[in-house]
Amino acid sequence: xxxxxxxxxxxxxxxxxxxxxxxxxxxxxxxxxxxxxxxxxxxxxxxxxxxxxxxxxxxxxxxxxxxxxxxxxxxxxxxxxxxxxxxxxxxxxxxxxxxxxxxxxxxxxxxxxxxxxxxxxxxxxxxxxxxxxxxxxxxxxxxxxxxxxxxxxxxxxxxxxxxxxxxxxxxxxxxxxxxxxxxxxxxxxxxxxxxxxxxxxxxxxxxxxxxxxxxxxxxxxxxxxxxxxxxxxxxxxxxxxxxxxx
Amino acid sequence: xxxxxxxxxxxxxxxxxxxxxxxxxxxxxxxxxxxxxxxxxxxxxxxxxxxxxxxxxxxxxxxxxxxxxxxxxxxxxxxxxxxxxxxxxxxxxxxxxxxxxxxxxxxxxxxxxxxxxxxxxxxxxxxxxxxxxxxxxxxxxxxxxxxxxxxxxxxxxxxxxxxxxxxxxxxxxxxxxxxxxxxxxxxxxxxxxxxxxxxxxxxxxxxxxxxxxxxxxxxxxxxxxxxxxxxxxxxxxxxxxxxxxxxxxxxxxxxxxxxxxxxxxxxxxxxxxxxxxxxxxxxxxxxxxxxxxx
Amino acid sequence: xxxxxxxxxxxxxxxxxxxxxxxxxxxxxxxxxxxxxxxxxxxxxxxxxxxxxxxxxxxxxxxxxxxxxxxxxxxxxxxxxxxxxxxxxxxxxxxxxxxxxxxxxxxxxxxxxxxxxxxxxxxxxxxxxxxxxxxxxxxxxxxxxxxxxxxxxxxxxxxxxxxxxxxxxxxxxxxxxxxxxxxxxxxxxxxxxxxxxxxxxxxxxxxxxxxxxxxxxxxxxxxxxxxxxxxxxxxxxxxxxxxxxxxxxxxxxxxxxxxxxxxxxxxxxxxxxxxxxxxxxxxxxxxxxxxxxxxxxxxxxxxxxxxxxxxxxxxxxxxxxxxxxxxxxxxxxxxxxxxxxx
Numbered sequence: 016x017x018x019x020x021x022x023x024x025x026x027x028x029x030x031x032x033x034x035x036x037x038x039x040x041x042x043x044x045x046x047x048x049x050x051x052x053x054x055x056x057x058x059x060x061x062x063x064x065x066x067x068x069x070x071x072x073x074x075x076x077x078x079x080x081x082x083x084x085x086x087x088x089x090x091x092x093x094x095x096x097x098x099x100x101x102x103x104x105x106x107x108x109x110x111x112x113x114x115x116x117x118x119x120x121x122x123x124x125x126x127x128x129x130x131x132x133x134x135x136x137x138x139x140x141x142x143x144x145x146x147x148x149x150x151x152x153x154x155x156x157x158x159x160x161x162x163x164x165x166x167x168x169x170x171x172x173x174x175x176x177x178x179x180x181x182x183x184x185x186x187x188x189x190x191x192x193x194x195x196x197x198x199x200x201x202x203x204x205x206x207x208x209x210x211x212x213x214x215x216x217x218x219x220x221x222x223x224x225x226x227x228x229x230x231x232x233x234x235x236x237x238x239x240x241x242x243x244x245x246x247x248x249x250x251x252x253x254x255x256x257x258x259x260x261x
Numbered sequence: 262x263x264x265x266x267x268x269x270x271x272x273x274x275x276x277x278x279x280x281x282x283x284x285x286x287x288x289x290x291x292x293x294x295x296x297x298x299x300x301x302x303x304x305x306x307x308x309x310x311x312x313x314x315x316x317x318x319x320x321x322x323x324x325x326x327x328x329x330x331x332x333x334x335x336x337x338x339x340x341x342x343x344x345x346x347x348x349x350x351x352x353x354x355x356x357x358x359x360x361x362x363x364x365x366x367x368x369x370x371x372x373x374x375x376x377x378x379x380x381x382x383x384x385x386x387x388x389x390x391x392x393x394x395x396x397x398x399x400x401x402x403x404x405x406x407x408x409x410x411x412x413x414x415x416x417x418x419x420x421x422x423x424x425x426x427x428x429x430x431x432x433x434x435x436x437x438x439x440x441x442x443x444x445x446x447x448x449x450x451x452x453x454x455x456x457x458x459x460x461x462x463x464x465x466x467x468x469x470x471x472x473x474x475x476x477x478x479x480x481x482x483x484x485x486x487x488x489x490x491x492x493x494x495x496x497x498x499x500x501x502x503x504x505x506x507x508x509x510x511x512x513x514x515x516x517x518x519x520x521x522x523x524x525x526x527x528x529x530x531x532x533x534x535x536x537x538x539x540x541x542x543x544x545x546x547x548x549x550x551x552x553x554x555x
Numbered sequence: 556x557x558x559x560x561x562x563x564x565x566x567x568x569x570x571x572x573x574x575x576x577x578x579x580x581x582x583x584x585x586x587x588x589x590x591x592x593x594x595x596x597x598x599x600x601x602x603x604x605x606x607x608x609x610x611x612x613x614x615x616x617x618x619x620x621x622x623x624x625x626x627x628x629x630x631x632x633x634x635x636x637x638x639x640x641x642x643x644x645x646x647x648x649x650x651x652x653x654x655x656x657x658x659x660x661x662x663x664x665x666x667x668x669x670x671x672x673x674x675x676x677x678x679x680x681x682x683x684x685x686x687x688x689x690x691x692x693x694x695x696x697x698x699x700x701x702x703x704x705x706x707x708x709x710x711x712x713x714x715x716x717x718x719x720x721x722x723x724x725x726x727x728x729x730x731x732x733x734x735x736x737x738x739x740x741x742x743x744x745x746x747x748x749x750x751x752x753x754x755x756x757x758x759x760x761x762x763x764x765x766x767x768x769x770x771x772x773x774x775x776x777x778x779x780x781x782x783x784x785x786x787x788x789x790x791x792x793x794x795x796x797x798x799x800x801x802x803x804x805x806x807x808x809x810x811x812x813x814x815x816x817x818x819x820x821x822x823x824x825x826x827x828x829x830x831x832x833x834x835x836x837x838x839x840x841x842x843x844x845x846x847x848x849x850x851x852x853x854x855x856x857x858x859x860x861x862x863x864x865x866x867x868x869x870x871x872x873x874x875x876x877x878x879x880x881x882x883x884x885x886x887x888x889x890x891x892x893x894x895x896x897x
Contacts (some may be wrong), residue, residue, distance in 0.1 A: 301676070364859055365859050368856040372852035375847075378846060379849075489684060496677055500674075525692075531688045534688070535685060541669075
């Protein structure tokens with residue numbers, strides 16, 4: 016199947032450090048592709064390169080076959096890519112609904128920009144749908160800053176889905192979550208693949224093995240393995256990277 | 262041509278240099294306060310005016326001018342410490358530090374300016390010149406005091422640079438501004454460092470006031486006019502950069518001095534501000550970096 | 556129940572209505588006592604309130620502190636004065652002032668919107684100084700004397716004609732202009748566009764990842780602020796009969812910032828409260844002593860330290876709670892009514 020996302024020799028260096036070093040990878044539609052690797056392996060930097068937060072030193076990024084290497088975050092978003100952040104990155108003084116509304120109004124044409132906020136229409140329907148799906152009924156008018164960590168992480172995912180992306184990039188969505196929340200999020204992520212393709216960074220190996228269709232292992236900026244969870248687990252290079260330092 | 266150089270251009274450039282040094286003295290305090298405390302001190306011009314009025318008042322009471330050069334800056338220290346402790350520190354950790362500290366110092370400036378008006382009246386004073394007369398420097402005639410100003414200004418600038426960049430004290434202050442918590446955990450008393458750095462900046466403003474009083478007139482709003490130029494210098498040089506302020510100060514005052522030979526002097530100010538706007542547009546961090554964060 | 560941002564804006568409207576009510580009562584008193592001084596002072600307060608409103612658009616919604624907003628106020632005032640001295644037409648003066656400030660706002664925005672934070676404050680300060688100095692030195696614009704001899708206007712408003720020389724009529728006209736400007740700006744910030752501007756202030760880095768351009772909304776915000784300042788500035792020579800370069804100086808811009816901080820940043824209406832308060836304070840204190848700057852400085856610092864949300868901020872939270880409760884009750888009543896029908 017044609018990949019939804021693929022990169023060719025994507026690289027960036029900070030000073031002398033090659034943070035991301037010639038990464039070629041791809042993500043298949045409606046699958047969950049997970050990037051794993053020890054701390055400092057360059058996973059988040061790779062995410063930043065793909066999502067337009069950083070411009071690569073060299074290499075290419077293709078989204079749905081289209082070269083998007085030089086796209087900024089807003090352009091990429093219009094091309095169908097949405098991402099979440101490792102550190103919760105929301106509008107903390109606004110309510111849940113205001114956050115979702117802000118993310119959803121991108122669905123409406125620019126000519127609606129200075130019309131009153133509508134209670135109907137595509138954006139409003141999307142907000143209702145997300146509140147339903149992510150179970151924010153009781154918190155609709157709560158300020159995001161007062162939500163629990165787990166709720167904030169969930170909202171982060173909901174915000175990304177508001178624009179109906181083709182590819183959803185989640186940077187450690189379960190980071191700092193309780194066990195119960197983690198399990199819930201795991202189920203949620205699995206259920207999302209009906210509508211979107213997912214590129215995931217995850218630390219929790221349990222989740223990685225259970226949700227991923229495809230795993231990419233990074234170490235010191237390079238890709239050292241690539242395959243199904245079982246293949247990756249059996250790969251000696253991966254074991255060395257994770258356990259073999261001593 | 263030769264005579265133009267001798268009688269017109271060179272004196273103009275030297276006078277420009279005297280102004281440049283003066284502006285740099287004021288700008289140094291501004292840039293140190295921003296570089297180390299991350300605060301735009303809008304009341305800096307008033308501290309400069311206080312220095313000038315302090316010199317005026319004390320010299321009227323019969324004190325020797327050369328004593329004042331040392332005394333007035335010392336008297337500025339408590340003023341600086343009080344301002345930092347009781348005003349800036351109160352809003353320092355708020356949500357929008359840049360804006361709130363700018364606003365409180367703006368408010369303070371209003372108060373200080375009016376206090377000067379109450380104490381000394383709105384009129385312009387001209388203190389006696391301690392070094393009257395002119396000096397012939399290689400055929401260029403220039404007022405002696407201005408030469409002195411250039412010389413002592415250069416000494417002060419070098420001394421300040423030395424203290425900030427080459428001494429242990431400077432290193433501690435820079436460390437505290439770079440990472441407050443780290444410095445605190447290493448035993449630096451960050452509160453005092455901040456007060457001290459602010460007082461240091463204020464002292465420099467006061468010193469500039471004393472030094473410039475005999476050249477430029479002394480009046481309550483003198484700070485307001487001068488501070489514009491000082492801000493321009495600081496911005497063009499790069500907020501927080503000492504050398505940037507020095508280079509920009511000399512450059513801009515020379516632009517002003519030379520351009521006013523060609524066009525009406527009233528247009529010199531817009532030209533200088535125009536340079537500032539251009540610099541801000543194309544290199545908003547100024548021509549040089551900032552000291553705490555190099 | 557509605558969004559907090561909507562509740563907040565509705566609370567502002569309530570404060571607007573309160574100010575309007577107080578204003579009209581005072582006007583009635585002034586008319587009854589045959590006063591013209593306070594009517595004209597009130598008119599001036601409203602005009603300066605327009606400048607403050609413009610500062611609040613940038614500071615309270617865009618998160619950008621402008622220290623040179625008087626630039627656009629001054630441009631509006633000068634253009635209006637220049638037109639009125641040739642052709643005494645209210646509408647022509649307003650149209651010209653709007654057009655020129657629109658243009659100036661676009662140019663200024665292109666310059667200022669390249670930077671943020673402190674640099675924005677300083678560049679706006681610098682731009683205003685440059686223009687003020689140029690005006691100050693241009694003989695064709697009256698140089699340091701400004702432009703005098705703006706004739707007393709007859710303003711045709713459809714069915715009636717109002718004279719700018721009539722303090723009551725001109726006050727009401729100014730009040731109407733300010734009401735329209737306030738309403739327009741308040742509306743703008745409740746639209747999807749407004750939401751993006753507010754989001755930019757809260758978390759600029761996140762906004763592009765939601766697909767929004769960050770430059771465009773900021774630019775529009777800046778130009779709208781310039782227009783508000785310019786339009787109210789155009790009223791100034793009609794009131795005073797002259798314009799002077801002081802209008803563009805830092806003192807004017809700084810005063811507007813004081814008004815906004817005093818009234819309440821980010822409330823729109825706070826700017827008008829601040830303007831009224833400061834203008835009358837200056838007038839009252841100024842009648843006892845010429846040292847009113849101390850009083851203003853002390854009050855200003857007091858406001859920053861102890862009332863960071865200004866006068867409006869003191870009363871707003873409880874008003875918002877009331878509005879929410881009111882909404883919940885009406886919602887409940889509606890649900891009950893429809894439930895019974897079903």
